[in-house]
Amino acid sequence: xxxxxxxxxxxxxxxLPSGPLPPKPAARWLHRWEGVIPRRRVVDLAVGLxxxxxxxxxxxxxxxxxxxxxRAARALRRTALDRGLKLELIVADLDVFPLPPNRFDxxxxxxxxxxxxxxxxxxxxxxxxxxxxxxxxTDPQRAEKDQPGYRLAERELLAxxxxxxxxxxxxxxxxxxxxxxxxxxxxxxxxx
Numbered sequence: 001x002x003x004x005x006x007x008x009x010x011x012x013x014x015x016l017p018s019g020p021l022p023p024k025p026a027a028r029w030l031h032r033w034e035g036v037i038p039r040r041r042v043v044d045l046a047v048g049l050x051x052x053x054x055x056x057x058x059x060x061x062x063x064x065x066x067x068x069x070x071r072a073a074r075a076l077r078r079t080a081l082d083r084g085l086k087l088e089l090i091v092a093d094l095d096v097f098p099l100p101p102n103r104f105d106x107x108x109x110x111x112x113x114x115x116x117x118x119x120x121x122x123x124x125x126x127x128x129x130x131x132x133x134x135x136x137x138t139d140p141q142r143a144e145k146d147q148p149g150y151r152l153a154e155r156e157l158l159a160x161x162x163x164x165x166x167x168x169x170x171x172x173x174x175x176x177x178x179x180x181x182x183x184x185x186x187x188x189x190x191x192x
Contacts, residue, residue, distance in 0.1 A: 108133075
């Protein structure tokens with residue numbers, strides 16, 4: 001991650017409250033597939049403000065959140081303490097932070113695209129582990145404005161994990177946690 005990108009995320013979280021964060025809803029894709037996620041060791045890549053991490057931690061999962069923003073991590077720690085939830089947090093740049101092999105029962109990755117992580121995600125999941133991921137895809141109606149580094153190509157996510165058990169895959173215009181819509185790819189897949 002470039003210095004500019006790191007500073008952008010620090011600035012984005014500059015106005016976080018000094019106390020616990022207000023509740024942030026978990027992603028719709030997580031709600032749909034949480035029943036297949038083992039509730040043991042889960043990693044949430046680019047955890048952000050923790051909606052998905054808190055959702056699973058409240059349901060008994062041991063969650064590790066990784067994010068580049070120290071400000072976000074501090075706010076998540078305060079919130080976890082306030083809610084009585086166990087949430088382990090690491091401040092790290094996922095461009096250089098190595099995911100440990102054969103460690104996790106589930107990997108969550110929502111709206112963070114780092115193609116170099118795909119092999120690490122594969123290696124970090126235990127056999128039978130689940131990957132739940134959602135990322136933006138290139139929208140044909142605005143392709144000239146899209147930045148390919150931040151958007152998947154059509155069916156790219158499916159191709160990256162096509163040798164695993166695909167529990168569900170959807171690509172197209174999807175509604176987010178709020179009223180907005182975007183072109184995304186969503187996958188729920190299990191490591192053999």
